[in-house]
Amino acid sequence: MEPNYLSTPRGLKSWLTTVDHKRIGVMYLASILFAFFLGGVFAILIRIELLTPGRTIMSAETYNRVFTLHGAIMIFLFIIPSIPASLGNFVLPLMLGAKDVAFPRLNLASYYIYVAGALLAVGAMVTGGVDTGWTFYTPYSTTTNSSVGLMTLAAFVLGFSSIFTGINFIATIHKLRAPGMSWFKMPLFAWGIYATAIIQVLATPVLGITLLLILMERVFSIGIFNPQLGGDPILFQHFFWFYSHPAVYIMILPGMAIISEVIPVFSRKTIFGYKAIAYSSIAIAAVSFLVWGHHMFVSGQSQLANAIFSFLTFLVAIPSGVKVFNWIATMYKGSISLEAPMLYAISFLLLFAIGGLTGLFLGALAVDVHLHDTYFVVAHFHFVMMGGTVMAFLAGLHYWWPKMFGRTYSEKWARVAAALIFVGFNVTFLSQFVLGSRGMPRRYYNYLDQFQPLHVFSTVGSWILALGFFIMAGYLWVSLRKPCDAPANPWGAVGLEWQTGSPPPEHNFEHVPLVTHGPYDYSQPVSEPEEVQA
Amino acid sequence: MSVAAEPFLQHHFTTAEQQADAGKIGMWLFLVTEILLFGGLFVGFAIMQGLHPEAFLQAHRHLDRTLGFINTVVLLSSSYTMVMAVWSAQNERRKRLIVYLLLTIAFAGVFLGIKYIEYSHKFHEGLLPGRFYHHAGDTVPGQFMFFSFYFMMTGLHGLHILGGIVAISWVLRRAIRGDFSHKYYTPVDLVGLYWHLVDVIWIYLFPLLYLIK
């Protein structure tokens, strides 16, 4: 095999001090997959505990820590960094025809900051965990004696990792596109990453200050959120959700960005509505900052605020719908092939549709009053975060795997895993819509007997999901142990990342590519990489 | 391309201009995050002041307006010397660059010194944040809340001044080494931008904390 970014330079030190975006992407990938595994273990434990109404395998105090850690790990250590830091880091410069991101050293710093935050989170776990829920509502979070300080510090540190990634990507997209690649010749993946980065830069600092305020409240009793000292506990919710709502678009926009890449390739057809999709990404990012109050409809917030937030929430749904229709239209009269990336993309379309549609229930004030803080909400966000983002992440992982590692994986086992994951996911979470509708609150250790059958059903689903992921881990591991066997362009895709080796050489391209056509031009059959000259 | 023609050009950029532009974008984005970070504290302060106007009014009388004013002048001066440093770098006046950078650090040091004096006074009087507040003889309760914010905001700002001193010292070291020329002075430029933001934040902090009516 030719020398490539994996093989040269050699040695552990060269990896630990690398500023190569591809290596950093791989290190991030390993880390976030580990975080996903850890968060998943906590999820399995939650579902086992919920097999029976009373105590099953743990006490209430332990359960409260387990669900908090599940949420905190999945959100801060897995999903927020997931696509941008791993796949984004690897692929973005390649697809822009660049040799690296704008600030390679900042990129490495970003990774080490992530590791530092992760270690702090582990510290919080081993010193007894946190029992506040990942949302840290006051006054509970400022008065409970679990390891809130360490966990908020961890999230604070992780926020910087996210901010630096965002800064890096914005500068990269502005200044490092190959000659000829105008904004509207850029792949839609870049548009999605760009919109995500805007949110990362603008929203995350507010989370930073919010976490700092919790810390100050705990250490100094500064009083801002404490009603006994003249503060306002609901102010915390405003501060918290001002970040955490845009954060969910940090989670979904990169997923949508991957779908925009995968569907054209596996339909061998140009994307339908390129500009609509690009503008939708920016619209989603902008409006996402205006809807945070929909998490607070029953908080005691004014009716006027509720009305405004409800209205804006419905507006933010429209661009997402536009994207879904454009993706389906891309498939129309295409030449569709159902390899693993496409299977996951189709899963995304179906599951994100449900997730998004159930968001309508939660945006409607009268109905939200009933459904708020029940399992309906839990089901909704798992459908969009897992049925959406994770499925898209898996689509991207399987799509770019041969490019990243130069190796193919077993398509047969990939399909088995995809089927198990799709089925397992639905069994786990569809039942939760019913649970919530019937009045089962979230974060409940104990529950009324009548809810048990649905809980058991959901738990069995989680085992099917877990099996699917274990199989995936298996065939991906086997793939890495093989010698390199992937061609430069295994999918017959258009796009600059496919015009270089699998895996790519250390400096990405031998010569700076010159871009003369759009990123989804399937008017000619695509075979071997074209020779490109500076 | 020779090193002399394109100094400090990193391998993934094709021209020095592209690299400098990218750096500018990066620094501006970073400054935006800083504005949002402090913005959160400003919003929190405004809301708490709205809830406890009397307490905040009383509490702020303990602040020394003269010292605050001097510090404002000091920081504005440091911004001036920073601008001159950037100009010097761009115009290849190495000695002046070094002098202006040193002056900027000196002004920053004075700022921190005055802050130290102010903090000492607060400690002495028991005007501390949150539950450590133990000032005697208050007629209006709840003044600890003001000092919670006073210390958080000036403390965070002070940390940024400190960080700025470190950054300027690093630029100073590179200036002494002769790294900068009219073709390459981006680090001076970008640290300058950061420094101006730290100044601007103080321009908002000073009236907000010291000059409430």
Added chain:
Amino acid sequence: MNAWIRSIIMPAQGTAYAGQVDGLWLFLIWVTVFFFLLVAGLVTYFVFKYRRRGPNDRTPNITHHTGLEVAWTLIPLALVILIFFWGFRSYMEAQVSPAGALEIQVTAKKWVWQFEYPDGTRSINELHVPLGKPVKLVMTSEDVIHSFFVPTFRLKQDVVPGVYTQLWFQASEPGVHRLLCTQYCGRGHSDMGGKIFVDNEKKYSDWLENGGDAGKNMPLAQLGALLYQSHGCQTCHSLDGTRGEGPSFKGVFGHEVKLSDGKSVLADENYVRESILLPQAKIVAGFGPIMPTFQGMLREREIQALIEFVKEQK
């Protein structure tokens, strides 16, 4: 069809308002079904109809269609605006209580609901309301944020320390409705439940008169066991020896109890009575002074019942 959907998904309707909410809810379900079938249907159909036939398939270069973009932007927009107004109108009905509604004070505390009626009657975890009359709850918390949720009324309101929040309803069927805390509040969050009794006029005034003595003819220990559950004792005091926020009742009665000030006291009838009415008077060693008082909330016979119940825990 709608009735079938309602029976699977929705709780019973305890008020006319619940029926209103269900109307919108059902509409949303149909909208969801429609759009999901549209998406799934098209995707499935395309996957079959346009499956790849060979390596040299050619596809048409269809880049966009402005008319479609406008259509699938404006039609969903109109739909969501409709949903917004419908949801908002319904919501406002539940927000504005009619004049003259019966006001009941609610105080939430980890992990019980305390109710106080206009005539001074107090109850814990069970709320009694008259049938067919508007009732307004004025609520606050003594510690952290809780949330008052009645699924059959389709109503929920956070209960916040330091402020008063409100909820109003008019029950339309006699019966019992579940109350659940639905803002995470710590260890006893999922035990912080209650019951809402909707009584006809006679039963309601009877209840206020007598404090609603359900256990009038019940043997004392049995009544005690009932009260142990309904008044929240179980959230802190176990019966099997497990240590909770408060000491277990197992084997306590008739033995010496070590107190936090170093003294010892015999756990007799007086001790149990004092613990219920003046819980801060004697604190068992190793525990904190956090038990709320039940002064004024238990009838004499109920206190006797609890004493008998504790006696039984050997």
